[in-house]
Amino acid sequence: MVYKMSVYYRATMCITLMLLLLNLCEKGYGVNLRDMQVPCEEVYMVKEGETLNSISEKCGDPFIIEENPHINDPDDVFPGLIIKITPFRLYSYKF
Structure with missing residues (x-):
């Protein structure tokens, strides 16, 4: 049970980070x-x-x-x- 929760937590964090990076690129930060x-x-x-x-x-x-x-x-x-x-x-x- 704890293992399943950590997998879901990691997946949620990865998706959140990807959305944050996409948002930053869209706003003109970086390349x-x-x-x-x-x-x-x-x-x-x-x-x-x-x-x-x-x-x-x-x-x-x-x-x-x-x-x-x-x-x-x-x-x-x-x-x-x-x-x-x-x-x-x-x-x-x-x-």
Whole structure:
């Protein structure tokens, strides 16, 4: 009997904690999952006027040259060139 009561007590506490956490997330505390963004897709096509440096800053990937061995000269990128980007997620915290 005591064992059954402790199981019910634990289950009730777990459900209560889950509801409390859901309520906190809904109110904007912690990480807002809707505001998570990926600045660039993993496969990126170079646009007019872009350089590897500008793409690196825009996408937050400092290793573009290392990830794209087909680029022999970093200064010789052109519109339409396909490159690999390792996307870094940006999290939005609301306190």
